Amino acid sequence: PKGAEWQKAVEYWQTLVSDEDAVFDAEVDLDVSKLTPFVTWGTNPGQGVPLAGSVPDPKDFTDTVDRTAAERALEYMGLKAGMPMRDIKVDTVFVGSCTNGRIEDLRVAASVLDGRKISDSVRMLVVPGSARVRLQAEAEGLDKIFLAAGAQWRAAGCSMCLGMNPDQMERGERSASTSNRNFEGRQGKGSRTHLVSPAVAAATAVAGRLAAPSEI
Structure with missing residues (x-):
């Protein structure tokens, strides 16, 4: 929804609250300002x-x-x-999949790479999660940022998320991947996968090792 319809929807969603006397098995409070990247x-x-x-x-x-x-x-x-x-070095960085190939994810990765170059030792693949996302990213100029940084800009698809077609690693090679599975052989026979966020993936591509944006 947009405009007045959006506001109407928001007002309705805000009515969907728990009863004041509701009892829960557990309550968890998180201070997100203290959260750090996980890999x-x-x-x-x-x-x-x-x-x-x-x-x-x-x-x-x-x-x-x-x-x-x-x-x-x-x-x-x-x-x-x-x-x-x-201290863990990587050979490949993959940004994409249905998990982290949304326009928001590409924006984050592009913001980290803007004005920077990826490491000479790293191959970086950026694969939008859908054709619509790819078109929007190109309309926003994100593809140019990725290409200028030295990354490959691909058509939408599964790609290295599951080692599809030639988008695989050789045995013993290591990746930082924004996909959601890191099982043995997931990105090629003998491949080694570290799951990371789009921001960490972009920083890792620049550093050549697992890194946070604050480190580059």
Whole structure:
């Protein structure tokens, strides 16, 4: 909705509140000003730590299943416990997928890359989540920012999210990806995937390693 219809909708949505005497199983308050970027170190979306942190030690996991999964993940990812996440270098950066290929995501990534160049050691693919998003991004000039930075601007599609067609990594190569899955072989046989936000992906492309925008 737009205009008066939008305002009417907002007024209605604001009436959808809980009863004053409602009781919940739990209430969680988050101070978003203190939130820091998270990245994955392992082979499932739950294996993540703050970017400012380090690779966890499997010995610190009390659950046997989690400990075994962590050991296997570290072996597959070629990482060692205690390694700072910021020391992890990448070969490829992928911005896209239905998860983080929206116009808002592309705007964020472009704002980080504007006026900068990606590292010579990095290949960066930017793939809009839909044809409509691609057209809007091009109308806003975002494609020019990505191209000027040295990234590839692609047509909408799945691309490296699942290693489609030639958009794959070689065995042992490592990516920072805005997709939502980092299972073994997800982006090519033997590939290693770190899930990141669009902002972190763009900063990583510039730094050549996992990095936050504040670091470049």
